[in-house]
Amino acid sequence: MSSTFGTTLRVTVFGQSHSQAIGCVVEGFPSGIVVDRKRLERFMARRAPGRGSWTTPRKEADLPNFVSGLNMRGATCGAPLCAVIENTNTRSGDYDNLLRVPRPGHADFTAEQKWHGNQDVPGGGHFSGRLTAPLCVAGGIALQYLEERGVHIGAHLLSVGAACDKPFAALDNTERGRKTLERQLEALADGRAFPTLSESAAAAMLNEIDKARQALDSVGGVIECVATGMPAGVGSPMFDGVENAIARAAFGIPAVKGIEFGRGFEAARLRGSQNNDPYRMTSEGAAPQTNNAGGALGGITTGAPVLFRLAIKPTPSISRPQESVDLSANKNEELEIRGRHDPCIAPRAVPVAEAVCALALLDCILSFPAEIQD
Amino acid sequence: MSSTFGTTLRVTVFGQSHSQAIGCVVEGFPSGIVVDRKRLERFMARRAPGRGSWTTPRKEADLPNFVSGLNMRGATCGAPLCAVIENTNTRSGDYDNLLRVPRPGHADFTAEQKWHGNQDVPGGGHFSGRLTAPLCVAGGIALQYLEERGVHIGAHLLSVGAACDKPFAALDNTERGRKTLERQLEALADGRAFPTLSESAAAAMLNEIDKARQALDSVGGVIECVATGMPAGVGSPMFDGVENAIARAAFGIPAVKGIEFGRGFEAARLRGSQNNDPYRMTSEGAAPQTNNAGGALGGITTGAPVLFRLAIKPTPSISRPQESVDLSANKNEELEIRGRHDPCIAPRAVPVAEAVCALALLDCILSFPAEIQD
Amino acid sequence: MSSTFGTTLRVTVFGQSHSQAIGCVVEGFPSGIVVDRKRLERFMARRAPGRGSWTTPRKEADLPNFVSGLNMRGATCGAPLCAVIENTNTRSGDYDNLLRVPRPGHADFTAEQKWHGNQDVPGGGHFSGRLTAPLCVAGGIALQYLEERGVHIGAHLLSVGAACDKPFAALDNTERGRKTLERQLEALADGRAFPTLSESAAAAMLNEIDKARQALDSVGGVIECVATGMPAGVGSPMFDGVENAIARAAFGIPAVKGIEFGRGFEAARLRGSQNNDPYRMTSEGAAPQTNNAGGALGGITTGAPVLFRLAIKPTPSISRPQESVDLSANKNEELEIRGRHDPCIAPRAVPVAEAVCALALLDCILSFPAEIQD
Amino acid sequence: MSSTFGTTLRVTVFGQSHSQAIGCVVEGFPSGIVVDRKRLERFMARRAPGRGSWTTPRKEADLPNFVSGLNMRGATCGAPLCAVIENTNTRSGDYDNLLRVPRPGHADFTAEQKWHGNQDVPGGGHFSGRLTAPLCVAGGIALQYLEERGVHIGAHLLSVGAACDKPFAALDNTERGRKTLERQLEALADGRAFPTLSESAAAAMLNEIDKARQALDSVGGVIECVATGMPAGVGSPMFDGVENAIARAAFGIPAVKGIEFGRGFEAARLRGSQNNDPYRMTSEGAAPQTNNAGGALGGITTGAPVLFRLAIKPTPSISRPQESVDLSANKNEELEIRGRHDPCIAPRAVPVAEAVCALALLDCILSFPAEIQD
Structure with a gap:
């Protein structure tokens, strides 16, 4: 079992939904990073519940406590950084029957197949979406470090159900495209509650979410994430590329x-003629003029924006009755999930995509940089 | 730089397009696997060039020489397995200007950014599609091992350009769906030259490829791959799941x-109600009745088929003139790529998808199995 | 930077001497281990300060708080286990000049060379011996798990300065030797304050330590550690063997x-004839009759006890004035270290050796077991 | 099973004593290293058999064939380097009974416990000392790269049986000690057949080896290895230090x-006062004046020479009859090993120690360098 990723920058996420705490250990941050806590809190707030009609009401502050890894000046000191977020909502008896009746779309069933009753079930245990909070702590610090070095990362909702936002201008790598993209990233950083580029898209998406909730249902979405300013030559062929x-x-x-x-x-x-990105000389040297490759060829960055999209499935917890089984009695059973749940998890996953992007790219920079020319 | 993947089963791929040889080292195969070489050759033949109008003429046999890892009976012996495939087509001067003028869509430009002239350029070097041959050697052995244990893996072309095959019946996990899928996998194993489920789809795809070639162009495609018979409970939450x-x-x-x-x-x-997979009791225990999850929840197998699709971009090498730059002279330059190239790489990538699927799943089985109940 | 070891069982240690807390994350414990906390506390107490004249007075309880990784029954649940030990003695100004004047024998100087002032210096930071406390938490659980499966691990002080204990009977792998060793391990488990096999050795060692302290000095020692009951066939050739x-x-x-x-x-x-371990048939099958190999050949266990010794240097903190340098003023300086320090660290390192042995061997069992015969 | 080590610089060794070939794959060499083959051959020759009375007659040239990883100029190109050494002495029937009667001191018995008959036995299979040849190929290249950067590595025989050489002057880190050590390393590099600092020590050791051979026996030894010129600040605390x-x-x-x-x-x-290394200002900055630490504190280099010693056991293959068992018949059996074997393996292990030292230190430099000051 491993809840760790990364090569030089290694992130381990620990905790269960209802354990005493959740958190992360990050090894490999360069020393001397002074964490801007206010900014980190604002970043964390973007994935926290309670910011609008599309999420459950806020319950917890979810602020990280850095128990190790910082020196007396509050800067990373080279030792592993450990951030702990207390769970105030621990251990309840409400979920006892989850061991018995697995929720469709959750990992209850597969955890049972793997651990035969030893798994921690309440709230989804280690599989809970709550575990993305420590991922955002680690990623939030990586974002701050990268931004100081000119790498800017942003994400938005490209779609929710049938409602679509306009895409990033990241396929156009001319100066014009780059400027448009820059404006788009600045716009997203203005603290808007709902992460779209276009306001009308936000309204349409909120409408999709509302309809799903009213139908006691949920809905999925697509997140688009981009990183600008990545130096060319970062990554590695085959299995350790940025992709x-x-x-x-x-x-x-x-x-x-x-x-x-x-x-x-x-x-x-x-066709190849449509998809290949032609090179041209620019004031900053040779560069691809389009970015259909999404910023990487052969696993190595081209210098154009790194661009990717994530498909987010609809929240598996829905209020409608669902077909399941009673694993202890070996019989079919109808399941009704109580409690409030996000009818769409995609909005809150937007900062998580940014966090993951920052951690993966920073690891590539630290582990597989362009070689220094003698 | 790392061209290795896997945890317990570790595959390292070495070689360049025009180096003396290419090959792989595999650590972690269980001992006692007697490699069926005839079968491995048939599998390798599926990715070899020269099988039809959609590929370049065959030049090399590409048969692996196992220089280590087998005992005197030809079975894996616990020591690292090393397979070597000689390159007969080595070191030519034809490609000298590739260092100078990067081909759009290839890794020539990014390799230059990383290694500043030290990279091995001819034929794409370590980035060449030829490196998928040793991947198929390793994967072909994994496939044989898995099949003996009831795990069957197959892939087909779901689309080429606008032409589409029918999909696997893998979203239906009832007995009926499973039987249909079984028949589909058997059909694909009959040695057909072009890997589609439907003959008319094959014709339409070949037509797409022909049109692209006639236009001195290339075209992309989508591969669908499925693994049946995977035991439930394999994999790990978060970052070491099967996905x-x-x-x-x-x-x-x-x-x-x-x-x-x-x-x-x-x-x-x-909607969640459409995407969640309901559980029902079956003669073989509780099982999801649909398989929208693609065989894994929380990174751990459900026992339903593992199902995924890969987007394959159009071959970057096209015969049309393309815009590029002369990196030594810092000026724009038009590039014309000579020689024959596959107008669509997707058909030959189908067995590679199977190989990668087999290696990743076998590694999950060996590294993250369901725990044994006491 | 990595403070992690292990393959399937991965232990990450975090914390600095004066950070808010220290602790560990362990990934890969089999699920269902019910941690016996009383027993873990007794084990932890063996490395805690304050047990005798050879250590500094006890200051902290050092009891771990398991913030994740256990289910509601207190058993490991498959998710990463995180144990946190609060530091009550945090952040003091006493150590400010350590950044300036490195203590001989400590890592102050090398940390400065690596991190240029960003390192956390007080109390040794991440290099502090205090970090062995979380290592004992992880190892203590591994010891409990192994003991239930018949693997017994024990260590003692073989020497302190010139004073020597008798060695384990682990070089004799006949039934007689095994029984003697068993009695030795039982004797050590009786809760004795000072970990030697012979009482007279304890007295002689305490005398060595006393003399060193009276001379405002410190003294080193050798720890001998043994693991009995390890199954044969565990480990791997070359670089992943038990050694x-x-x-x-x-x-x-x-x-x-x-x-x-x-x-x-x-x-x-x-000579080879003296060092080779001859095989003989026994009631339990073939076995080496002597154990000069220390339980492993070619990195793989023989079934005889795994036996090793560790050289422990004298505590670098001594009360005598020492020659050092002022790194900010670039001049020589005499250094006097204040505060109380163990004049011999070896006694408290004995349980740490057991912890490390348990973690490494359990990882070998989980990662590189003898293959199961079909 | 893993025959790989290293983090950024990863070395995988493959092959068995009688397989078609042995070799290594190295990932992570910086690009642009032009391998000096003549020098590599001289280095390889030091571990080859046949150089004197203490080894078996030379049979094979053991020259590596670089099948991948070099560009057209013969320089490393960033892709994995694969070196293959053909085995001319393959597959013989002489060793058939090794599966049945394990040789004391070899891994025959433990391989059987692990792989139950699937292991490749002839000549020791993957456990053979022959596998140190590819280790010397990888290490020989690392040595060349390090020497160009001012890191010099040398080893000698400190003892064989009771005969001792004088030690390296590496515990004295004053200018005088450093100069003496430099002369010692130069002396060893003069191509002497037997690797000692003192000629009389060589004579005494050869006498020890002769006596052992005449007694149909073998003898062990100690190797001392040193690396000078290592920059300070390389390595990592806890589990990824240079030690x-x-x-x-x-x-x-x-x-x-x-x-x-x-x-x-x-x-x-x-005592601590004897073992601590005092710091003094020198013309090159602060430095420890003695080097009892062996060049590392807290896992990080001090800038003083990295110094270590290896205990080498006597060759397990001896001509005397030995006690063993017949594993198929479950009875005791006397074993006589035929063929010629080195009566002392230590002299040929000296360059292997250098190779391993170079690979480990280069990996530390690439993976855990001193941070660059902004």
């Missing part, structure tokens, strides 16, 4: 069912 | 730009 | 400067 | 039974 690294980490976010880079699945319908 | 493992390995196949499991990106448009 | 695993982990204990297995350095003076 | 890395790799050399750094086991008998 491998981001993909491996992204599938650690609960509910992610797909990932694509650049044109992604659309490229399968294109 | 993480398959995704990390799959992005090691050149030209892969996206991966999705089960309903994948389609799930983003669904 | 490699134990050695890598053991050098993670501060002050360890050497390790040897079986006859160790003495074997360099022997 | 952990060297120790893990060194126990991959067959016959190594112990390792110690600096004063090693002797430090256990010393």
Whole structure:
């Protein structure tokens, strides 16, 4: 069992939904990073519940306590950083029958197949979406470090159900495209409650979510994430490229069912002459003029924006009765899930995508940088 | 730099397109596997060039020489297995200007950014699609081992350009769906030259490929891959689940730009009530009745087929003139790529998808099995 | 930077001497281990300060708080186990000049060379011997698990300065030797304050330690550790054998400067006919009759006791004035270290050796077991 | 099963004594290293058999064939380097009964416990000392790279049986000590057939070996290895320090039974005031004046020479009859090993120690360098 990823920058996530605490240990942060806690809190707030009609009411502050890894000046000191977030909502008896009747779409059934009753079930245990909070702590620090070095990462909701936002201008790598993208990233950083580029898209998506909730149902979505300013030459061929690294980490976010880079699945319908990115000389040297590749060729960055999309499935917890089984009695059983749940998990997963992107890219920079020319 | 993946079963791929040889080292195969070489050759033949109008003429036999890892009876012996495939087509001067003028869509440019002239350029070097041959050697052995244990893996072309095959029946996990899928896998194993379920789809795809070639162009496609018979409870939460493992390995196949499991990106448009897989008691115990999850929840297998799709971009080598740059002269330059190239790489990538699937799943079985109940 | 070891069973140690807390995350414990806390506390107490004249007075209870990884029954649940030990003695100004004047024998100087002032210095930071407390938490659980499966681990002080204990009877693998060893391990488990086999050795060692303290000095020692009941066939050739695993982990204990297995350095003076362990049939099958190999050949266990010794250097903190430098002023300076320190760290390192042995061997059992015969 | 070590620089060794070939794959060499083959051959020759009365007659040239990893100029190109050494002496029937009657001191018995008859037995299979040849290929390249950067590595025989060489002057880190050590390393590099500092020691050791051979026996020895010029600040606390890395790799050399750094086991008998290394200002900055620590504190280099010693057990193959068992008949049996064997393996292990030291230290430099000051 491993809840760790990364090579030089290694992130381990621990905790269960109802254990005493959740948290992360990060090894390999460069020393001297002074964590801006206010900024980290604002970043964490974006994934916290309670920010609008699409999420459950806020219950916990979810602020991390850094129990190790910082020196007396509050800067990373080279030793492993451990952040702990207390669970105030621990151990309740409400979930006892989850061991017995697995919820469709959750990991209750597979955990039982693996651990035969030893798994910690309440609230989803170690599989809970709550575990993305420590991922955001680690990723939030990586984001701060990267931004100081000119790497900017942002994500938005590209779609919820049938409602779509306009995409990032990241397929156009001319100066014009880059400027548009820059404006888009700045716009997203203005603290908007709902992460879309277009306001009308936000309204349409909120409507999709409302309809799902009213139908005692949930709905999925697509997140688009981009990183600008990545130096060229970062990554590695074959199995340690930036795509491998981001993909491996992204599938650690609960509910992610797909990932694509650049044109992604659309490229399968294109001709080579449409999909290849031509090179031109620019004031900053040779560069691809389009970015259908999504910022990487052969696993190594081109210098164009790293661009990917994540498919987020609809929240598995829905209020409708569902078909399940009673594993102790070996018979079919109808299941009704009580309590409030997000009718769409995608909005709160947007900062998590940014966090994962930052951690994977920073690890690539630290582990597989462009070699220094003698 | 690392061209290795896996935890207990570790595969390292070595070689460049024009180096003396290419090959792989596999650590962690269980001992006692007697490699069926005839069968391995048939499997390798599926990715070899020269099988039809959609590929370049065959040049090399590409048969592996096992220089270590087998005992005197030809069975794996616990020591690392090393397979070597000689390159007959080595070191030519034809490609000298590749260091100078990077081919769009290839890794020439990014390799230069990383290694500043030290990279081995001819034929794509270590980035060449030829490196999938040793991946198929390793995967072909894993496939044989898995099949003896009831795990069957098969893949087909789901689409080429606009032409589509019918999908696997893997979203239906009732007995009926399972039987249909079984028949589909048997049909694919009959040695057909072009890997589709439907003959008319094959014709339409070949037509797409022909049109692309006639236009001095290339075209992309989508591969669908499925594994049946996987025991439930295999995998790990968060970052070492079956999806993480398959995704990390799959992005090691050149030209892969996206991966999705089960309903994948389609799930983003669904309601929870449509996407959740209800459980029912069957003669073999509790099981999900649909398989929108693609065989895994929380990174751990459900016992339903593991199902994923790969987006394959169009072959970057096209015969049309393309815009590029002369990196030594810092000026724009038009590039014309000579020689014959596959107008669509997707058909030959089908067995590679099976190989990667087999290696990733066998590694999950060996590294993260369901625990044994006392 | 990595403070992690292990393959399937991965232990990460975090914390600094004066950070808010220290602790560990352990991934890969089999599920269902019910931690016996009383027993763990007794084990932890053996490395705690304050048990006798050879250590500093006790200050802290050092009891671990399991914030994750246990289910509602207090058993391991498959998710990462995180244990946190609060530091009550945090952040003091006493150590400010350590950044300036490095203590000989400590890591102050090398940390400065690596992190250029960002390191956390007070109390030794992440290099502090205090970090062995979480190592004992992880190892204490591994010891409990192994004992239930018949693997018994014990260690004693073989020497302190010039005073020597009698060695374990572990080089004799006949029934007689095994029984003697069993009695020795039982004797050590009786709760004795000072870990030697012979009482007179304890007195002589205490005398050595007293003399060192009176001379405002410190003294080193040798720890001997043994594991009985290890099944044969565990481990791996070359770089993942039991010796490699134990050695890598053991050098993670501060002050360890050497390790040897079986006859160790003495074997360099022997003839092959003296050092080879002859096999004989016994009531339990074939077995080596002597154990000069220390329980492993080619990295794989023989079934005889795993036996190793660790060289522990004298505590670097001594009360005498020492020669050092002022790194900010670039001039020589005399250093006087204040406060109380153990004049000999070896007695408290004895349980740490057992912990590391248990973790390394359990990882070998989980990662590299003897294959199951079909 | 894993025959791999290293983090950024990863070395995998493959092959069996009588397989078609042996070799290694190295990932992570910086690009642009032009391998000096003549020099590599001279280095390889030091471990080859046939150089004197203490070894078996030379049979094979053992020159590596680089099948991948070099570009057209013969320089490392960033892709994995694979070196293959053909085995001319393959597959013979002479060793058939080894599966039945395990040789004391070899891994025959433990391999049987692990693989139950699937292991490749002839010549020791994957456990053969022959596998140190590819280790010397990888290490020989690392040595060349390090030397160009001012890191010099050398080893000698400190003892064989009771005969001793004088030690390296590496415990004295004053200018005088450093100069003496430099002269010692130069002296060893003069191509002497037998690796000692003193000629009389060589004579005494050869006499020890002769006596052992005449007695149909073998004898062990101690190797001392040193690396000068290592920059300070390299390595990592706890489990990825230079001592952990060297120790893990060194126990991959067959016959190594112990390792110690600096004063090693002797430090256990010393006082802190004797063992601590005082700092003084020198013309090159602050530096320890003695080097009892062996070049590392807290796992991180001090800038003083990295110094360690390896205990090498006597060759297990001896011509005397030995007690063993017949595993198929479950009865005791007397074993006589035929053929010629080195009566002392230690002289040929000297370059292997250098190889392992170079690989471990280069990996530390690449993976855990001193951070760059902004």
